Amino acid sequence: MKTNDIILQTATKVVLFIIVLFSVHIFFAGHYTPGGGFVGGLLTSGAIVLLLLAFDMKTVSKILPVNYIHMIAVGLLFSIGTGAGALLFNVPFLTHAFGHVELPVLGDTSLHTATLFDLGVFLVVVGVTMTIIQTIGEDE
Amino acid sequence: MINFLILPILIPLITGVLLIFAAKRIMLQRWIAGLSSVITIMVSALLVQKVRNDGIQTLDVSSWEAPFGITLVSDMMSAILVLTTSIVAFACLIYSFWSIGEDREKFYYYAAFNFLIVGVNGAFTTGDIFNLFVFFEVMLMASYVLLVLGGKKAQLRESIKYILVNVISSALFVIAVAYLYSVVGTLNMAHISVRISEISQVAQPGIITVIAVLFLIVFGLKGAIFPLYFWMPGSYYAPPAPILALFGALLTKVGVYSITRTYTLFFYHDIGFTHQLLSILAIMSIIVGVIGAIAYWDVKKIIIYNIIVAVGAILFGISAMTPDALSGSIFYLVHDMIIKAALFLLAGIVIAIAGTSDLHKISGLIKRYPGLGWTFFIAALALAGIPPLSGFIGKLLIVKGGFEAEQYWGAGIVLMSSLLVLFSIMKIFINGFWGTPRAYKGEDTVPVRRMMIAPVILVAIAVLYGVGSEFVYPYISQAAETLANPNIYIEAVLKEY
Amino acid sequence: MEILMAFVIGILFMSATYLMLSKSLLRIIVGTGLLSHGAHMLILTMGGLKRGAAPLLGEHASSYSDPIPQALILTAIVISFGVTAFFLVLAYRAYQELGTDNMDRMRGTEGND
Numbered sequence: 001m002k003t004n005d006i007i008l009q010t011a012t013k014v015v016l017f018i019i020v021l022f023s024v025h026i027f028f029a030g031h032y033t034p035g036g037g038f039v040g041g042l043l044t045s046g047a048i049v050l051l052l053l054a055f056d057m058k059t060v061s062k063i064l065p066v067n068y069i070h071m072i073a074v075g076l077l078f079s080i081g082t083g084a085g086a087l088l089f090n091v092p093f094l095t096h097a098f099g100h101v102e103l104p105v106l107g108d109t110s111l112h113t114a115t116l117f118d119l120g121v122f123l124v125v126v127g128v129t130m131t132i133i134q135t136i137g138e139d140e
Numbered sequence: 141m142i143n144f145l146i147l148p149i150l151i152p153l154i155t156g157v158l159l160i161f162a163a164k165r166i167m168l169q170r171w172i173a174g175l176s177s178v179i180t181i182m183v184s185a186l187l188v189q190k191v192r193n194d195g196i197q198t199l200d201v202s203s204w205e206a207p208f209g210i211t212l213v214s215d216m217m218s219a220i221l222v223l224t225t226s227i228v229a230f231a232c233l234i235y236s237f238w239s240i241g242e243d244r245e246k247f248y249y250y251a252a253f254n255f256l257i258v259g260v261n262g263a264f265t266t267g268d269i270f271n272l273f274v275f276f277e278v279m280l281m282a283s284y285v286l287l288v289l290g291g292k293k294a295q296l297r298e299s300i301k302y303i304l305v306n307v308i309s310s311a312l313f314v315i316a317v318a319y320l321y322s323v324v325g326t327l328n329m330a331h332i333s334v335r336i337s338e339i340s341q342v343a344q345p346g347i348i349t350v351i352a353v354l355f356l357i358v359f360g361l362k363g364a365i366f367p368l369y370f371w372m373p374g375s376y377y378a379p380p381a382p383i384l385a386l387f388g389a390l391l392t393k394v395g396v397y398s399i400t401r402t403y404t405l406f407f408y409h410d411i412g413f414t415h416q417l418l419s420i421l422a423i424m425s426i427i428v429g430v431i432g433a434i435a436y437w438d439v440k441k442i443i444i445y446n447i448i449v450a451v452g453a454i455l456f457g458i459s460a461m462t463p464d465a466l467s468g469s470i471f472y473l474v475h476d477m478i479i480k481a482a483l484f485l486l487a488g489i490v491i492a493i494a495g496t497s498d499l500h501k502i503s504g505l506i507k508r509y510p511g512l513g514w515t516f517f518i519a520a521l522a523l524a525g526i527p528p529l530s531g532f533i534g535k536l537l538i539v540k541g542g543f544e545a546e547q548y549w550g551a552g553i554v555l556m557s558s559l560l561v562l563f564s565i566m567k568i569f570i571n572g573f574w575g576t577p578r579a580y581k582g583e584d585t586v587p588v589r590r591m592m593i594a595p596v597i598l599v600a601i602a603v604l605y606g607v608g609s610e611f612v613y614p615y616i617s618q619a620a621e622t623l624a625n626p627n628i629y630i631e632a633v634l635k636e637y
Numbered sequence: 638m639e640i641l642m643a644f645v646i647g648i649l650f651m652s653a654t655y656l657m658l659s660k661s662l663l664r665i666i667v668g669t670g671l672l673s674h675g676a677h678m679l680i681l682t683m684g685g686l687k688r689g690a691a692p693l694l695g696e697h698a699s700s701y702s703d704p705i706p707q708a709l710i711l712t713a714i715v716i717s718f719g720v721t722a723f724f725l726v727l728a729y730r731a732y733q734e735l736g737t738d739n740m741d742r743m744r745g746t747e748g749n750d
Contacts, residue, residue: 038715073160080154087143093150094202132722136729270709277716284723288730296731297743300662303724307669308657310720314676314713318706322683327705 005054012054019047027122031110037118041125048130057138068130075123082117144190145197145214147183148222148261151176152229156254166245170237173250177230180257184223191219192615196622196632198267206634207331213267213633216619217470221264221397224474227601228389228481229257235485235594236382238587239492244289252289256282256386263394267633269320270327272398273313276362280306283391286383287375298378305371309361316354323347330633333405333626344410352407352414356399356421363395365455366424369448373432376444381488384440388447389481393473396451400458400469404623411461419459423550425452426557433564437499439487439572442564443480446523449561450476453554457538460550465541467613467620472534474616475605479522479530482598483565486516489595490572492586499568504577511592513573515599520569522602524562530606531558533613642682649675662728662738666721673717677710 023043030036051060083094098112155176162168191197197214200206214222233253240249259279266272284306288299321327323345324335336348357368364372376387399418407414429448436442454476457469487497489512494502506513518529525531535558542551605612622628649671656668684706732738 038711069160069163073157076157077154080150080157084150084154090142092199092201092203093143093146096202128719128722132726135726270712274712274716277720281719281723284727288727291730291734293735296727296734299727300731300740300743303720303727304657304665304669307717307720307724308672310716311669311672311676314673314709315679317709318676318680318683321680321706321709322685 008054012050016047016051019043019050023047027118028115030118031112031115037121038125041122042129044122045126045129045133048126049133052133052137057134066130068127068134071127072124072131075120075125075127078120078123079117080120082113082120085113142199144183145187145199145212145219145265146201148180148187148226149258149265151180151183152254152257152261156251156258159251159254160248163248163251164246166242169245169250173233173254174230176254177226177233181223181226181230184219184226187214188216188219188223188615191216192618196629198633207326207328210271211267211328211330211633212265213329213629214265215622215629215632216615217397217400217623218264220470220474220615220619221393221477222261224477225257225260225264225390228477228598229253229386231481231485231594231598232382232386232389235385235488235591238590239488240380240382247289248285249289252282252285253386256286256390258282260390260394264397267329268327269329269332270317273310273317276313276394277310279391279394280310283387286386287379289383290380292378295378298375301371302375305361309358312354312361313358316351316358319347319351319354323351328633329401329405330630333630334634336406336409340409344407348407349410349413352403353417355402355407356414356418359395359398359402360421361395363392363399363451363455364425364448365395365421365451366428366448367421369425369428372447373441373444376447377440381484381491385481385484385488388444388484389477392447392451393477396454396473399455400623403458404461404466405626405629408461408626415459415461418455419547419550422452422455422459423553425449425455426553427452430557430560430564434560434567437567437571439490439497439499439502439568440484441497442568443483443487446483446561446564447480449557450480453535453538453557456547456550456554457541460538460541460545460547461624462541462544463617463620463624464537464544466623467616468534468537468539468541470619470623471537471609471612471616472531475522475530475534475602478598478602478605479519482519482595482602483516483523485591485595485598486512486519487568489586489588489591490516490568492591493583493588494572494580495582499571502572502578503575504573506573507577509588511596512588513569515592515596516573517569518603519595519599520562520565522599522606523565525558526562528606530602530609532606533609638686639682642678642686646675646678646682649678660740662731662740662743665740666724666728669724670717670721673713673721677713677717680706680710680713 023040026035026043027037027040086093086095096113098110101109101111103109155172159169159172162172191214199212201210201212256279259275259282262275263272263279266275284299284303287302288295320332324332326332326335339345340348360368376384403415403418425448429445429452432445433442433449436445454469454473457465457472490502490505491497493505496502522529522531525535535554539551539554542554653668653672653675656664656671659665684703687700687702735743737743
């Protein structure tokens with residue numbers, strides 16, 4: 001049976017970007033306030049799940065041709081790499097570096113290697129969630 | 141290099157991640173996994189030597205100072221166990237090359253394998269009770285994957301039970317940590333020990349005893365002691381030999397290590413109740429394990445029940461709390477990890493040849509496979525503790541410690557159990573290897589010679605470990621000294637106390 | 638407040654135990670979820686309930702809530718999220734493979750295959 005989901009599909013096209021933007025906001029907010037990679041990752045995967053609900057598996061994998069298992073691995077590499085970078089400087093594992101940098105457009109910006117760690121978490125969360133949903137969803 | 145003690149955790153972790161990318165290229169995976177395993181062995185051997193020379197190594201992860209952040213602590217016991225884990229992992233890995241099958245290899249077998257090692261090494265190394273929980277979960281997650289990989293009906297069914305048991309025990313672990321945190325207000329193991337000493341100056345409060353028993357339940361479920369072993373024979377029966385060897389040699393021992401750590405570092409003030417309980421449960425485990433091992437006519441089941449016997453013997457030594465008994469327990473723990481892995485791998489070869497694990501249907505293997513037969517024979521003697529093989533010294537020290545602690549019954553039962561263990565394992569030898577040779581379907585396709593490499597290495601190490609115990613003993617006694625005297629551990633972690 | 642929390646946790650554990658003792662695999666998984674919720678609530682309560690500023694922000698609040706239990710709960714939630722997800726996928730596979738979600742019928746007769 002063909003269902004009429006035009007409203008959902010149209011709404012998704014708009015809402016998707018709002019959710020993704022919000023997840024990016026939450027991700028960066030995690031620097032000093034509540035938020036971070038885990039929540040941001042869950043929000044992004046929520047957006048992708050919404051896309052899956054509105055369209056179907058094939059369309060979505062055409063739009064986002066990502067191997068989610070590799071995404072997990074890349075995320076893990078980011079997180080472990082950030083932690084293991086400390087080994088090069090002979091400080092304890094996972095010790096982070098931070099400081100204020102003068103950037104051309106943004107002006108005085110506080111940069112922190114923990115953001116890279118969080119980016120890894122973000123990727124892992126998206127990868128894991130989507131892998132789970134794909135595993136259950138794909139054999140219908 | 142202050143980060144030295146994290147390398148046995150970090151190397152398998154990075155390897156596991158890299159192996160995800162190489163999932164479809166089997167030869168590449170084997171090379172990466174094998175190389176990283178060798179490097180891990182070398183690093184952990186260096187770590188043991190470093191601990192021997194410079195004392196306990198600690199690392200405050202992320203530069204947060206000791207009681208506040210997560211601390212990794214490598215004392216002699218954990219360093220030795222990390223080394224043993226790396227060796228056992230290497231043996232299981234090269235055994236897998238010729239026996240695990242392409243389907244599994246393509247489905248992230250080696251990645252999960254490495255993550256399991258991360259969990260085990262991490263659990264041995266961590267100095268933070270909640271971090272211990274996290275590493276337990278890493279290890280369990282990997283073990284779920286390894287258990288279910290292949291997707292046979294029996295595997296699916298057993299995985300469900302295994303996961304359910306472990307989810308419940310994880311919840312209990314969290315609850316126990318919550319109780320402990322509410323009483324002592326810290327999670328650093330050394331700091332917990334200090335706080336418990338402060339509040340137990342007159343007498344150990346009842347709540348600490350409750351927490352001790354709760355921890356015993358949690359770790360006992362992982363370590364398969366009586367009466368919490370019920371899940372083990374079924375779940376360990378399902379997976380193929382290398383995974384079974386890995387589980388049997390490592391996973392239960394992590395539970396045993398955790399009991400040892402908590403009962404020597406935290407709950408040593410009132411050994412009248414908690415250690416008495418531990419000792420009774422240990423003896424019951426020995427008895428139940430021996431009964432199971434004698435009763436079954438199945439190669440895998442016999443060795444699986446022998447795990448319970450070994451766990452009981454080790455914990456009996458811990459419960460006696462004398463220096464001799466503690467060294468005996470550590471000695472026996474290392475011995476058991478090596479020899480159990482060897483026996484499971486040998487049993488795997490027997491099953492691969494015969495196509496069944498039922499002893500009634502196997503006989504006369506020694507005619508065609510003398511090497512296999514004699515290796516099994518040596519491993520069996522080592523398991524039962526025939527001098528000068530490795531099981532002997534451990535058991536001797538445990539029994540000696542038991543007599544010193546005036547636990548004559550327990551020590552007697554440990555002694556008796558050796559005899560019955562020998563009987564149960566000789567049952568495999570007599571029925572499986574002697575008798576009239578039979579022809580088995582498909583036995584020619586089994587690469588016996590290549591599969592023999594790993595167990596031969598392990599048995600050789602076990603023999604050397606027993607014969608060279610003179611050389612090994614200083615390391616073991618250093619480990620036991622730290623266990624018997626928690627202040628050494630505490631001073632190494634919290635520098636100012 | 639602690640008394641109320643104790644009751645809530647007790648009810649969660651009770652329902653979790655009830656669900657885990659049932660035969661349907663899905664109910665068992667929901668039970669494990671409730672069990673871990675109960676454990677998380679227990680950590681929160683055990684860490685001490687109090688009104689105060691968030692642990693992360695500012696240095697001027699008169700009382701802080703202890704950040705450690707919250708960090709522990711976050712970790713435990715992530716872990717139980719992972720385990721539950723794995724369990725669900727496994728249950729789904731088992732349902733496909735064995736054709737039932739009833740634990741009694743799953744026991745099977747093949748025994749030692």
